[in-house]
Amino acid sequence: xxxxxxxxxxxxxxxxxxxxPKIIARMNDDHxxxxxxxxxxxxHSHNDTDEAFLVLQGKLTIQFxxxxxxxxxxxxxxxxxxxxxxxxxxQECLILxxxxxxxxxxxxxxxxxxxPADAWI
Amino acid sequence: xxxxxxxxxxxxxxxxxxxxPKIIARMNDDHxxxxxxxxxxxxHSHNDTDEAFLVLQGKLTIQFxxxxxxxxxxxxxxxxxxxxxxxxxxQECLILxxxxxxxxxxxxxxxxxxxPADAWI
Numbered sequence: 001x002x003x004x005x006x007x008x009x010x011x012x013x014x015x016x017x018x019x020x021p022k023i024i025a026r027m028n029d030d031h032x033x034x035x036x037x038x039x040x041x042x043x044h045s046h047n048d049t050d051e052a053f054l055v056l057q058g059k060l061t062i063q064f065x066x067x068x069x070x071x072x073x074x075x076x077x078x079x080x081x082x083x084x085x086x087x088x089x090x091q092e093c094l095i096l097x098x099x100x101x102x103x104x105x106x107x108x109x110x111x112x113x114x115x116p117a118d119a120w121i
Numbered sequence: 122x123x124x125x126x127x128x129x130x131x132x133x134x135x136x137x138x139x140x141x142p143k144i145i146a147r148m149n150d151d152h153x154x155x156x157x158x159x160x161x162x163x164x165h166s167h168n169d170t171d172e173a174f175l176v177l178q179g180k181l182t183i184q185f186x187x188x189x190x191x192x193x194x195x196x197x198x199x200x201x202x203x204x205x206x207x208x209x210x211x212q213e214c215l216i217l218x219x220x221x222x223x224x225x226x227x228x229x230x231x232x233x234x235x236x237p238a239d240a241w242i
Binding site: 001002003004005006007008009024025026027028030032049050051052056064066067068069070071072074075076077078081098099100 | 122123124125126127128129130145146147148149151153170171172173177185187188189190191192193195196197198199202219220221
């Protein structure tokens with residue numbers, strides 16, 4: 001049986017659009033998703049789940065209604081369930097998201113930036 | 122409210138022992154754990170869960186009874202539940218594990234290399 005490592009940067013090179021997370025792996029009921037992001041996302045929350053962000057390249061600010069956290073490459077943060085947040089990247093940034101399968105990028109907010117939650121690369 | 126990014130390498134610098142995963146974050150029922158590894162671990166399996174390995178530094182081979190996969194830095198692999206495996210690192214290697222809280226490093230095998238499953242750094 002051939003087993004193939006999942007190379008994060010090789011996978012990321014296949015992503016052409018911003019703010020469209022692509023699934024690269026599944027562990028139990030969770031998906032690992034890569035996303036290229038730049039600019040301001042929408043304010044949203046995920047009422048049923050926490051959401052883990054690991055920055056691989058660039059810098060990501062996650063705004064909250066009462067503050068913010070900025071992640072550089074190699075930094076992780078877990079947004080608790082139900083907490084409104086807005087990711088913002090002043091430069092293009094590559095992130096790895098870990099969250100339950102089916103989690104929608106815009107959470108409860110919806111809108112134009114909503115991406116399919118089942119797209120693999 | 123102050124929110125602090127979790128810097129993987131700064132956390133890893135606090136780990137002195139090999140093969141002793143330390144928890145750095147929780148997402149829902151999963152833990153993110155860092156481990157420094159070198160040499161050969163024990164053959165084991167986790168009958169109730171998959172286990173995700175992300176190599177941050179160095180190179181890790183995961184042996185299976187019918188083959189192996191080698192991960193370099195920036196590569197991810199998910200070992201399916203119930204599959205016997207043995208991690209081997211010829212040079213010291215830093216890995217990020219993502220698995221359910223309470224998962225024991227030696228799985229069903231036990232033995233001297235069994236580490237506490239609830240140690241945070």
